[in-house]
Amino acid sequence: MEKQRAIWFKRERRHLRVRKKVFGTSQRPRLSIYRSLNHIYAQIIDDTKSQTLCAASTQSETIKKALKTCGNKAAAQAVGKHIAETAVKQGIQKVVFDRGSYLYHGRIKALADAARAGGLKF
Numbered sequence: 001m002e003k004q005r006a007i008w009f010k011r012e013r014r015h016l017r018v019r020k021k022v023f024g025t026s027q028r029p030r031l032s033i034y035r036s037l038n039h040i041y042a043q044i045i046d047d048t049k050s051q052t053l054c055a056a057s058t059q060s061e062t063i064k065k066a067l068k069t070c071g072n073k074a075a076a077q078a079v080g081k082h083i084a085e086t087a088v089k090q091g092i093q094k095v096v097f098d099r100g101s102y103l104y105h106g107r108i109k110a111l112a113d114a115a116r117a118g119g120l121k122f
Contacts, residue, residue, distance in 0.1 A: 015101030022098045023047050031083070031095040031122065033111060035102055038071045042083045042111060044095060054090060056083040073110040080111035084118025097122040 024030025024047040034041040043055035056063070056079050058070035063078050087095070102108045116122070 011101040018099060018101065022096055024096050024098075028094045028096055029053055029092060030098050031115065031120070032098045033100055033102065033108055035100075035107055036071075040071070040076050040079050040107055040111060042079050042115075044083065044087055044092060053092065054083065054086040056086060071107075073107055076107040076111040077114040080114025081118050084115045084120045088119045093119065094121045 022030060024045050026046050026048055029044045029046045032043050032045055039058045041055070041057040041059075044053045045051070046053055058064060058067065058075045058079060060082075063075070063082060064070065067075050067078060069075065087093075097112060099108055099112075104112070112122075
């Protein structure tokens with residue numbers, strides 16, 4: 001139990017450290033990532049207005065139907081591609097990447113690379 005608490009505190013400190021530096025504006029909104037064991041979520045947020053501009057996740061029907069499982073790199077790539085397409089349609093090309101408390105590795109990196117390939121710049 002004590003080890004789990006220590007891991008949680010490390011993750012929480014890392015999240016606060018990243019969020020202290022990353023802030024989205026209307027010219028350059030924030031691409032925020034949340035990763036659970038079975039799903040991955042991405043949303044583009046304008047922090048000055050406290051408004052979500054667009055969102056994508058493995059829970060949406062279009063992405064869920066195309067995937068066998070929702071908790072792997074292929075699912076993260078699909079979410080990255082979908083969020084980039086949605087953002088480009090809304091006229092958003094530049095974003096600030098907010099990885100949250102997650103290390104830039106694995107599913108987070110796959111989502112970021114797919115979003116870059118889809119037309120987002122960060």
